Amino acid sequence: MNVLIIYAHPEPKSFNGALKNLAVSELTSLGHQVKVSDLYAMNFKAVADSDDFLMRQDKDFLKYAREQKNAVKTNNFTKDIQEEQEKLLWADFVIFQFPLWWYSVPAILKGWFDRVFASGLVYTGEKCYDAGGLKGRKAMLSITTGSPKQAYGPYGIDGDIHEKILYPINSGLYFAGLEPVEPFIAWTPSHDEADRERYLEEYKGRLQQLLDIPSIPYHPQSHYNEEYQLKMEYR
Amino acid sequence: MNVLIIYAHPEPKSFNGALKNLAVSELTSLGHQVKVSDLYAMNFKAVADSDDFLMRQDKDFLKYAREQKNAVKTNNFTKDIQEEQEKLLWADFVIFQFPLWWYSVPAILKGWFDRVFASGLVYTGEKCYDAGGLKGRKAMLSITTGSPKQAYGPYGIDGDIHEKILYPINSGLYFAGLEPVEPFIAWTPSHDEADRERYLEEYKGRLQQLLDIPSIPYHPQSHYNEEYQLKMEYR
Numbered sequence: 001m002n003v004l005i006i007y008a009h010p011e012p013k014s015f016n017g018a019l020k021n022l023a024v025s026e027l028t029s030l031g032h033q034v035k036v037s038d039l040y041a042m043n044f045k046a047v048a049d050s051d052d053f054l055m056r057q058d059k060d061f062l063k064y065a066r067e068q069k070n071a072v073k074t075n076n077f078t079k080d081i082q083e084e085q086e087k088l089l090w091a092d093f094v095i096f097q098f099p100l101w102w103y104s105v106p107a108i109l110k111g112w113f114d115r116v117f118a119s120g121l122v123y124t125g126e127k128c129y130d131a132g133g134l135k136g137r138k139a140m141l142s143i144t145t146g147s148p149k150q151a152y153g154p155y156g157i158d159g160d161i162h163e164k165i166l167y168p169i170n171s172g173l174y175f176a177g178l179e180p181v182e183p184f185i186a187w188t189p190s191h192d193e194a195d196r197e198r199y200l201e202e203y204k205g206r207l208q209q210l211l212d213i214p215s216i217p218y219h220p221q222s223h224y225n226e227e228y229q230l231k232m233e234y235r
Numbered sequence: 236m237n238v239l240i241i242y243a244h245p246e247p248k249s250f251n252g253a254l255k256n257l258a259v260s261e262l263t264s265l266g267h268q269v270k271v272s273d274l275y276a277m278n279f280k281a282v283a284d285s286d287d288f289l290m291r292q293d294k295d296f297l298k299y300a301r302e303q304k305n306a307v308k309t310n311n312f313t314k315d316i317q318e319e320q321e322k323l324l325w326a327d328f329v330i331f332q333f334p335l336w337w338y339s340v341p342a343i344l345k346g347w348f349d350r351v352f353a354s355g356l357v358y359t360g361e362k363c364y365d366a367g368g369l370k371g372r373k374a375m376l377s378i379t380t381g382s383p384k385q386a387y388g389p390y391g392i393d394g395d396i397h398e399k400i401l402y403p404i405n406s407g408l409y410f411a412g413l414e415p416v417e418p419f420i421a422w423t424p425s426h427d428e429a430d431r432e433r434y435l436e437e438y439k440g441r442l443q444q445l446l447d448i449p450s451i452p453y454h455p456q457s458h459y460n461e462e463y464q465l466k467m468e469y470r
Contacts, residue, residue, distance in 0.1 A: 107346030
C-alpha cells in the first residue's frame, strides 16, 4: 500500500513526533510505501487566499472554491498545493497525526484541508460523500489529547470524542470520498513515560493491521432524500 | 458595551464582509464601542510555533502551552498576540464572523484560537469552563454555510449544526470562560440576492438585542464529578 502521513506538530521530539516516526519505520518494514508531509518542517502555508493560484479566473472577487475549480482544470495551483494533491492521489491510506488543540486540528493542518482539498478535485456539486474524488482510499486520525479519556465520554465534560469532537473532522474526510476508520487516540500521553511506551506498542499493533480497522459508519448518499434528509427506513 | 468582532474572510466584498460591516455600523449607532480584528487584512499569523515568544523558557523542547503560561507571567508574547489578548480582555461581547469551511473555522481563525487563547490567561488547570479567564463575557458565532439548512438538521447529511458541527468551536469558547450564545447562521447566502437582504435584516434585529440572545446550555463544572463525569442528578 501507499501510505501518506500528514503530520502537524511544532516539536520533533514530541510524542506526536514519536508516533509519526514509529508509523514510518513500522509501515516501511511491513513493505508499504510511505510518504510524510511534515507540515511544520515544510513551513506549510496555512492561510487560503488569492496567492494560492498562479492565475485568477476572477481578479475582482475572490470566490475561493470557484478559483480552486478553475485551477484544477487549468493546472493553476501553486507548487505546494499541487504537490500535496499529487501525494493524496498517490495514497491508498492517509494518516493524520496531530495534537487536539481547542477541540480540533492545529491551524496548519486546517489550512492543509482548506487549500489542498480543492473543489473540482476532491468534490464537486455532484460527486461528494461516498462519491467524492478520493473514493477508494481510507483515512485515520491519530491524535493526542490534553484531557483524560473519561472527559471525552458520552457524559464527559469535554463531550463525546467520536460523536462530537472528531465528528466534523471525519465528516470532512468522508465528504471528500475518503473512508474514515476508527481513530487512534493517545490520552494525555505527556504525563507518564510508561503510558507512552504502552501507546507506542498499541499503535504498532494498529499499524500492523491497518486494513482491518473498522470504518466509521456513514450512510451513503443514496440513503438521503432530495431534501438531504436520511430516509425513514434508515433511521 | 465593548464589542470585539473577529472576522475571517479573504474577500472584503463577500457576504461575510457585509455581515461584519453591518455589525460595525449597527452596533456603533446603538452606542456600543466596537473593535474589529480583520484577520486577513492584518495578515494574521496562523501557525502556532516558537516564534510566538520573545524569550523561550525551554529552548530545547517546545511545549507550546507551557511557553504560553510563561509568556503570560513574563510579558513575552509577540506584539500581534498581545494586542489580540488586550482586545479580548477589553471586550464584553465577542462576535466571530466566518464562513464554515470543512465543517469548521478557516485556518486563519483556528490559528487565532491556538495563539491568542493562551494557557495561563484564558485557562489554567484549575480555572477553566465557567471559571475560565474570560468569565463574564459572552460570545456568538456568526457564520455562512455552503450547504442548505436541511442538510444540517438532526437527520441531515452533514450532521446537526448545533450538536455536531459547531459544538467543538463553542466548547472552546466555553472552556475559556466565555458564555456562548446561539449562533447566527446565513444558509448558503451566495445563491440568492433576496436571501442576502433578508439575512441582513435578520442579523440587524439580532444585533439590536445582543444581550437577549439565549445562551447555549452548558453544565457548570460543579455538575461534574472528579472523574469528569456529569453527576447522575443532572443527566
